[in-house]
Amino acid sequence: MVYHSYNHLREIEGKLAHDPHRFDENMSKTTRCVLVSGPVIVGAGPSGLAVAACLKEKGVPSLVLERSSCIASLWQLKTYDRLKLHLPKSFCELPLVPFPPHYPTYPNKEQFISYLEGYASKFDINPRFNETVDQAEFDQALGFWKVKTTKKGGMKGEEEATETEYVCRWLIVATGENAEVVMPELEGLEGFEGEIVHTSLYKSGEVFRGKKVLVVGSGNSGMEVCLDLCHHDAMPSIVVRDKVHVLPREMFGRSTFGLSMWLIKWLPITMVDRLLLIVAWFILGDTSKLGLTRPFMGPLQLKNLSGKTPVLDVGTLHKIKCGEIKVCPGINRLSMHNNVEFVDGRVENFDAIILATGYKSNVPYWLKEMFSLEDGLPRKPFPNGWKGDHGLYAVGFTKRGLLGASIDARSIAEDIGQCWVAKSKPSYYL
Numbered sequence: 144m145v146y147h148s149y150n151h152l153r154e155i156e157g158k159l160a161h162d163p164h165r166f167d168e169n170m171s172k173t174t175r176c177v178l179v180s181g182p183v184i185v186g187a188g189p190s191g192l193a194v195a196a197c198l199k200e201k202g203v204p205s206l207v208l209e210r211s212s213c214i215a216s217l218w219q220l221k222t223y224d225r226l227k228l229h230l231p232k233s234f235c236e237l238p239l240v241p242f243p244p245h246y247p248t249y250p251n252k253e254q255f256i257s258y259l260e261g262y263a264s265k266f267d268i269n270p271r272f273n274e275t276v277d278q279a280e281f282d283q284a285l286g287f288w289k290v291k292t293t294k295k296g297g298m299k300g301e302e303e304a305t306e307t308e309y310v311c312r313w314l315i316v317a318t319g320e321n322a323e324v325v326m327p328e329l330e331g332l333e334g335f336e337g338e339i340v341h342t343s344l345y346k347s348g349e350v351f352r353g354k355k356v357l358v359v360g361s362g363n364s365g366m367e368v369c370l371d372l373c374h375h376d377a378m379p380s381i382v383v384r385d386k387v388h389v390l391p392r393e394m395f396g397r398s399t400f401g402l403s404m405w406l407i408k409w410l411p412i413t414m415v416d417r418l419l420l421i422v423a424w425f426i427l428g429d430t431s432k433l434g435l436t437r438p439f440m441g442p443l444q445l446k447n448l449s450g451k452t453p454v455l456d457v458g459t460l461h462k463i464k465c466g467e468i469k470v471c472p473g474i475n476r477l478s479m480h481n482n483v484e485f486v487d488g489r490v491e492n493f494d495a496i497i498l499a500t501g502y503k504s505n506v507p508y509w510l511k512e513m514f515s516l517e518d519g520l521p522r523k524p525f526p527n528g529w530k531g532d533h534g535l536y537a538v539g540f541t542k543r544g545l546l547g548a549s550i551d552a553r554s555i556a557e558d559i560g561q562c563w564v565a566k567s568k569p570s571y572y573l
Contacts (some may be wrong), residue, residue: 174306174308178311179311181311181563182205182311182534183206183290183315185317187207187215187263187268187317188214188217188319189259189539190539190551191209191270191538191539192214193237193238194556196238196265196266196268200239201556201557201560206311209270209271209272209273210274211272215259217321218252218256218259221343223342224347232246234398234546235545235546237549242258275292275293275295276292277291277509278291279314279509281512285310287310288535289308290310290314291307292307312534314535316510316535316537316538317538318504319540320542321503322504324341325503329474330477331476332477337493338494338496340495342364345497348372348374349375351375352377353376356493356495356496357382357497358497358499359496359499360381360382360498361387363452365499366454366456369381369459373467379467379469380469381470382473383434383471384472388441389423389427390453391426392455394423394426399455403419406418407443413441415441416442420437420442430460433460433464434472452542471485471491478490512531512532512533512535529551534559
């Protein structure tokens with residue numbers, strides 16, 4: 144392992160020594176240059192940890208950069224307290240390590256974070272925290288990637304930030320689909336006098352007890368936040384602007400997702416969609432009567448085409464039927480005195496608004512290759528989006544959750560592992 148690392152570093156050092164732009168005017172005198180023998184992984188979420196572990200199993204060292212102060216920062220810092228995995232643990236475990244057998248079928252937030260911390264410890268993954276990637280570009284002359292970062296607050300005792308340029312053969316983007324919050328454009332948003340909070344800052348409905356709260360967004364997060372608000376004696380309403388598929392979380396004693404994956408092995412996707420919708424109708428009833436109109440396309444087809452995930456009901460639908468959660472159409476505008484005008488002309492007063500409007504990728508801000516400027520996802524569709532040019536890879540951008548990230552991680556490790564072995568073969572001298 145040490146020999147392999149030395150061989151790769153020797154090649155990088157040799158090329159850097161003849162780089163005429165190594166100390167150009169754009170590089171600060173305080174910028175450190177660090178040579179990395181293995182891949183640089185940007186992001187220490189589940190995707191970054193998974194690919195780092197798979198690489199280590201292949202004997203390939205890696206360096207993980209993380210802009211936050213902990214692993215899985217989205218889970219640790221930006222999720223609500225009652226959150227659980229929406230899919231069974233068997234579909235959410237990372238490569239090489241299953242969940243502990245005593246974990247429930249749907250682990251909660253604390254259990255999942257504990258699993259990830261144990262995972263990082265098992266594979267001795269030690270990210271460089273508080274280090275933000277500002278720019279990454281491939282140097283055609285050198286044949287290596289240059290990754291420029293800024294570390295918050297610099298070293299201990301220093302006030303200024305520390306700049307570093309990492310030079311590596313492989314770059315793995317693992318920042319995921321949920322790097323930045325999505326803020327909707329609502330007319331009158333600035334003039335609304337009540338509290339407005341994105342779900343990334345929402346922890347519990349306790350602070351909204353006794354208040355009328357409007358939740359904007361009807362995905363899994365929006366539905367679950369409404370349920371949490373009900374459990375804390377708030378009075379929630381939910382904005383359902385688009386058509387949405389709502390399915391029971393389980394069917395016939397099995398997870399709906401697991402049942403779908405089993406059926407699709409034997410039946411066409413259109414037939415599986417029909418079966419799912421028939422069973423959902425028997426269990427949940429006609430959701431259109433509740434203001435939840437289903438799309439024309441089936442849930443699995445829609446997921447494959449657009450990445451839009453169906454809502455897996457965990458009790459919210461019952462609260463809607465009971466009248467404890469009101470369903471509202473799209474918002475026309477907000478106005479003074481906490482009034483919200485809906486597209487149907489109705490005006491209602493709310494104490495607070497919670498934006499369950501999701502997240503987006505931020506890759507195009509610092510990397511100009513491989514990723515689309517429109518949605519920040521790889522330009523190549525699944526299952527080919529994991530590999531770019533010049534040793535560039537992406538993990539966790541499949542819109543297929545942790546299962547998709549695990550598939551990516553294994554593919555990337557296999558690809559780099561083969562190159563690592565080939566490049567590290569010893570030379571023999573007579």
